[in-house]
Amino acid sequence: MKTSSVVFLFFFLFSSCKKNAPDIKNETLPTGTTISTGSFTSNAHPTSGTASIVTDAGGKKYLVIENLISDNGPDLRIWLSPNTTGSPYQELGFIKAISGNFFYELDSSINYTTNNRVLIWCKQFSVLFGHAVLL
Secondary structure: OOHHHHHHHHHHEEEEEEOOOOEEEOOOOOOOOOEEHHHHHOOOOOOOEEEEEEEEEOOOOOEEEEEEOOOOOEEEEEEEOOOOOOOOOOEEEEOOOEEEEEEEOOOOOOOOOOOEEEEEEEOOOOEEEEEEEEO
């Protein structure tokens, strides 16, 4: 009886997950001066690629994600945090894709110095897929 309950729970959790992120995105990335960069490492799901903070000639700042490869999942967000626990955090938005190259413009309220960890976070289930530490 126990085994069938575990199998049902596993099936329910993973078959009911809406995969909301596109598979691939390749945006034209902003160019400029790289302030900090880090490589993604896996947590609950295999994750690789790089994250960088870039300032363009006009002074705008961006989080640039390159060569990302990660699993899909429900409700995936990009968060900046001082740690990998998901609290506190500053949300940049839904993940744009689970592979490829894309960016987020950072407004003046984003503190990427204190919040120097880029998290791929499943908000629905509070799961860290992968993260990069910006150095």
